[in-house]
Amino acid sequence: MNRLPLEGKVLKENDRIALELREQYAAHGVLCLNLVSSPGSGKTSLLERTLELWPEGERVAVLTGDIQTENDAQRLRRFGFPVKQITTGGTCHLDASMIQRALEGWQLKDVDVLLVENVGNLVCPSSYDLGEAAKVVVLSVTEGEDKPLKYPSMFFKSELMVLNKIDLLPYVPFVVDKAVENAQRVHPGMEILKVSCLAGDGLTEWMGWLAARRERFRAGRGAAVV
């Protein structure tokens, strides 16, 4: 981004809609998380494992964004939760108005957690607030430890980094400590979880993080909304 004078206007309008969404989420008690990463880091795989392990009694819904194809929604629908695909048709990120349109027909009062899978892109989605409570950035160990330094805005704006594909660590020249150090450098105090969606490592911790985040959201909401 940062390339057009008009960009400021577009972002301002986006922020307005994002605020509306955030207020609606607060009113209905919906924790919204915005999952971001490079293409192929494993956002959809993480969502598959998440829906598979989803705790009974908690209601989840998913919006999944892509430039083209309904593939991700098809992969995610088999778990029986509401899933909607947003096809951007060329746009490199989701924006708040796309979320607003996608939510038409859904009752937010029937949702506890809304998981939004952004378009695979480590740059532009960082500029577009979707009204989420937090961004979660997925980085896979095959991408190299330097990505937090190269895409600092995304890592700074994300509350949690899920370091995925750790089953591949024996086969790639990736130093976990270095990646953690780089993430903490652009975002001091950033939370980090090590996960393998394929082998199953770290998924208990991830589901635990989600449960704790939900609790924190509810507690905060109680305080804010009265």
Place this chain on the structure above:
Amino acid sequence: MNRLPLEGKVLKENDRIALELREQYAAHGVLCLNLVSSPGSGKTSLLERTLELWPEGERVAVLTGDIQTENDAQRLRRFGFPVKQITTGGTCHLDASMIQRALEGWQLKDVDVLLVENVGNLVCPSSYDLGEAAKVVVLSVTEGEDKPLKYPSMFFKSELMVLNKIDLLPYVPFVVDKAVENAQRVHPGMEILKVSCLAGDGLTEWMGWLAARRERFRAGRGAAVV
């Protein structure tokens, strides 16, 4: 992309500069290739192997783009060829004016091949012509076979797909034939090379492709420039 009326104007101006660059490359016999991919697919690693294996007597120069950091230029300088880093400071792609500025101080008559490494992003760089003779898209096997379908513009506009990290095939659920099929679906007749920059597979074929592309460029130039 595709989201602002002003975008058309920006792209038109970009096309004007790209044309200037293309004419300069033609005048001086410089084959320019624009390497694109997701973050972490291995563009820099491919360039490292390329410079290592660079044939004597051919002159190569590299421009490497990133949002932040000079890391890639540092990795590439040790081979002794001219390398310049372009730091976009937030912009999610290289544009033709950045290339034009970066080339100031270099003599194009002293260059046979100019390799441009774009910002890691499978979306926006596809809209910005840099005056290159061809785009080369790098896809790593850890990213999934569906990427050509999800980012069709990039795969359609790239002459060659380098399928990288094939040393990891035993450890990831990636079906090469499916990826090839998807690439050919969005870009019938697309050339595809299987490579491992880590293990060295396919690098002879890659260097062979480069040599053939150079020959084709020279032959075409002879015809066009007279």
